[in-house]
Ligand SMILES: Nc1ncnc2c1ncn2[C@@H]1O[C@H](COP(=O)(O)OP(=O)(O)OP(=O)(O)O)[C@@H](O)[C@H]1O
């Protein structure tokens with residue numbers, strides 16, 4: 291099961307990623323959680339110890355040089371396009387319970403064809419995680435999904451797009467939906483967060499013209515969430531979302 295979580299800045303992508311991760315782990319599943327946001331804070335939100343050190347993949351310069359055969363940050367013509375990566379999750383992920391957490395770091399832009407060594411490495415690792423691993427893989431994205439790229443995104447089973455009841459977040463949903471459809475992502479799933487009242491739900495429904503899969507209220511228990519106990523209705527909503535995602539996947 292390979293899930294990516296997207297949406298406008300600050301809507302609750304990381305919070306939803308963490309809640310879902312804990313929900314899968316509670317069921318005894320193994321999860322690889324990937325912080326694909328350069329401004330990484332998934333470790334904190336998942337409740338990892340504050341002093342945990344996660345070196346983002348793009349900063350493992352010696353490893354990238356060894357595997358890709360070219361120095362990160364330097365333009366070069368010759369390097370391996372399919373470096374070995376299958377040992378990386380076990381060697382470099384930080385672990386807690388049944389969670390392996392990795393961070394990608396800042397991926398250099400430069401057009402879809404940008405073949406900098408660190409981007410080659412990130413793409414290869416994402417492909418490996420999305421195609422070859424048995425674990426649940428959940429990606430906490432930065433706003434926008436462009437950097438997933440065509441090659442990788444078609445292996446995402448479900449793209450969750452988190453929205454709050456604001457026009458800008460609805461616009462971002464619609465933009466992401468179009469982009470994701472163009473990229474070949476089959477299932478795009480709206481998750482409403484920070485809902486204060488029924489007006490908020492209505493506004494989102496009208497703005498996105500599709501069913502909302504999960505409605506999370508605005509609540510103090512999720513303000514600066516770091517893995518603690520959440521309200522019962524939040525736990526239920528996340529549990530139902532997880533079950534729906536699993537069912538939808540099984541029904542193909
Ligand atoms: N349902 C909620 N109720 C109250 N606070 C929430 C809720 N969901 C998220 N928050 C808070 O809103 C802030 C933003 O949430 P979060 O970091 O998960 O968003 P994000 O989309 O990942 O942001 P970014 O785009 O910066 O990565 C955090 O302080 C978080 O604790």
Ligand SMILES: [Mg+2]
Nearest residue numbers: 303304305327
């Ligand atoms: Mg975030």
